[in-house]
Amino acid sequence: MTVLERLDAPGGRAYVNRQHGFTFDSGPTMVTAPFLLKELWDIGGRKLEDDVQLLPISPFYRIRFDDGESFDACGDPETMRARVARLSAGDVTGYERFMGASEAIFRIGFERLGHVPFDSWTDMVRIVPDMIKLASHRTVYDLVATYVKDPRLRIALSLHPLLIGGNPFTTTSIYCLIAFLERRWGVHFVMGGIGRLVQGLVRLIHDQGGLVHCGEEVSAITVTGRTATGARLACGHELHADIVVSNVDSAWTYRYLLPREVRRRWTDQRIERACYSMSLFVWYFGTNRRYPDVAHHTMVLGPRYRELLADIFERKVLAGDFSLYLHRPTATDASLAPEGCDAFYVLSPVPHLGSGLDWSRIAEAYRRAVAQRLQETVLPDLDAHVVTSSVMTPQDFQDRLRSFRGAAFGLAPVLSQSAWFRPHNRSEDVERLYLVGAGTHPGAGLPGVLSSARVLDTVVPHARALA
Numbered sequence: 001m002t003v004l005e006r007l008d009a010p011g012g013r014a015y016v017n018r019q020h021g022f023t024f025d026s027g028p029t030m031v032t033a034p035f036l037l038k039e040l041w042d043i044g045g046r047k048l049e050d051d052v053q054l055l056p057i058s059p060f061y062r063i064r065f066d067d068g069e070s071f072d073a074c075g076d077p078e079t080m081r082a083r084v085a086r087l088s089a090g091d092v093t094g095y096e097r098f099m100g101a102s103e104a105i106f107r108i109g110f111e112r113l114g115h116v117p118f119d120s121w122t123d124m125v126r127i128v129p130d131m132i133k134l135a136s137h138r139t140v141y142d143l144v145a146t147y148v149k150d151p152r153l154r155i156a157l158s159l160h161p162l163l164i165g166g167n168p169f170t171t172t173s174i175y176c177l178i179a180f181l182e183r184r185w186g187v188h189f190v191m192g193g194i195g196r197l198v199q200g201l202v203r204l205i206h207d208q209g210g211l212v213h214c215g216e217e218v219s220a221i222t223v224t225g226r227t228a229t230g231a232r233l234a235c236g237h238e239l240h241a242d243i244v245v246s247n248v249d250s251a252w253t254y255r256y257l258l259p260r261e262v263r264r265r266w267t268d269q270r271i272e273r274a275c276y277s278m279s280l281f282v283w284y285f286g287t288n289r290r291y292p293d294v295a296h297h298t299m300v301l302g303p304r305y306r307e308l309l310a311d312i313f314e315r316k317v318l319a320g321d322f323s324l325y326l327h328r329p330t331a332t333d334a335s336l337a338p339e340g341c342d343a344f345y346v347l348s349p350v351p352h353l354g355s356g357l358d359w360s361r362i363a364e365a366y367r368r369a370v371a372q373r374l375q376e377t378v379l380p381d382l383d384a385h386v387v388t389s390s391v392m393t394p395q396d397f398q399d400r401l402r403s404f405r406g407a408a409f410g411l412a413p414v415l416s417q418s419a420w421f422r423p424h425n426r427s428e429d430v431e432r433l434y435l436v437g438a439g440t441h442p443g444a445g446l447p448g449v450l451s452s453a454r455v456l457d458t459v460v461p462h463a464r465a466l467a
């Protein structure tokens with residue numbers, strides 16, 4: 001097995017930036033469903049804990065509402081009931097019922113359907129009764145709103161799709177399963193940063209006799225007739241392969257790596273018409289002081305919820321208000337910054353490049369506005385303490401990670417783009433081509449991507465059978 005990666009180091013969204021003594025995880029920070037990682041390591045013949053130390057985080061995250069009130073999410077049902085009661089005493093029973101519904105959705109949506117290949121229509125037809133039972137035609141927000149009334153609680157229980165690029169007002173309610181997933185298995189941090197997980201994965205590949213080549217861009221997947229035969233690299237070399245697995249964003253794979261004439265299903269038109277997740281503006285910064293009152297994960301919400309999301313997902317305009325996610329890994333692991341300092345990243349959901357925004361012109365002004373918001377809310381005097389800074393914009397998601405329209409999470413997790421309707425793990429258009437990762441079934445986020453790898457394992461024929 002040969003893995004070809006265009007960047008100078010492995011990781012993709014989980015790439016690690018090192019600047020002025022600070023270590024910044026560029027993407028994923030919350031590890032949920034750790035059992036999937038354990039399973040992967042078991043399959044690879046190693047012990048997860050020999051490579052990676054996962055530390056449970058409490059609170060899972062702090063939500064700071066615009067009125068200054070905070071809500072800490074954690075895994076203890078009793079503590080959660082008390083916190084819900086503090087926000088809205090009348091919603092405790094509804095909250096309990098919602099958690100019951102979340103578990104029921106998890107049992108079907110994750111345990112039963114998360115690992116089905118959805119290769120054929122019959123796979124889809126078979127799950128229709130389950131989809132009806134789970135009311136998956138409803139959106140996450142709608143389902144939450146049937147259980148609780150308090151507007152802040154509705155936000156707290158419905159914002160999970162944003163973690164995988166979806167709008168809670170359009171994302172299928174199947175994603176309500178995340179609430180139970182978090183409660184049951186917790187939210188974890190990889191000590192030393194997500195790079196440790198990436199290094200562990202590379203070790204697993206090496207142990208299987210595989211190779212990882214960084215700095216190698218695939219410019220095309222070569223095809224003879226309708227069968228994949230290998231990859232052409234940007235340097236001009238060609239590699240022959242019995243099978244090709246593309247982990248590149250699925251829309252990008254079809255649109256730019258495969259010739260138009262072999263694509264019957266994933267035509268240019270279908271790719272253009274599809275609905276893409278939001279993008280992100282991410283600011284990585286280090287401070288020469290610590291902010292000990294700031295939790296490891298904090299959502300700093302703005303005055304608007306539904307309307308802000310409509311700006312991002314539907315109107316595709318850049319709003320003047322923000323809902324931010326602030327990561328402070330040094331709350332858990334001081335080794336990620338020089339002594340007495342804090343490492344941070346803050347991300348702001350923004351429209352994908354369908355907005356027409358020119359980020360090379362607006363990035364610095366937007367960064368300053370985000371900094372101002374943080375300074376007014378949770379990081380007083382921030383301006384005076386920033387000692388290192390860099391940003392990632394939607395343009396970088398497109399140019400660096402090759403994500404169609406710079407969408408940070410690939411195709412949006414709406415019902416019409418889920419399961420059979422998502423690009424299949426066994427390509428519908430090209431023989432011996434397989435897809436894996438956020439743009440395939442079941443979708444984005446580390447648990448989704450690991451599940452897609454599990455599905456892949458059931459559809460890829462053993463390499464020897466192809467020889």
Ligand SMILES: Cc1cc2nc3c(=O)[nH]c(=O)nc-3n(C[C@H](O)[C@H](O)[C@H](O)COP(=O)(O)OP(=O)(O)OC[C@H]3O[C@@H](n4cnc5c(N)ncnc54)[C@H](O)[C@@H]3O)c2cc1C
Pocket residue numbers: 004005006007010011012013014026027028029030031032163164216217218219247248249280282347400401402408409436437438439443444445446447449
């Ligand atoms: C800022 C951010 C925060 C997130 N936080 C979380 C979180 O806390 N928890 C969570 O579970 N999920 C989180 N996610 C989501 C999660 O990180 C992603 O869904 C997941 O990492 C996607 O993995 P992937 O393998 O599909 O894509 P990628 O990691 O992007 O992998 C695709 C790889 O293909 C390479 N590539 C592209 N084109 C080519 C080419 N032509 N030739 C060679 N190589 C190529 C890219 O460089 C990249 O390395 C976050 C995502 C982002 C962006």
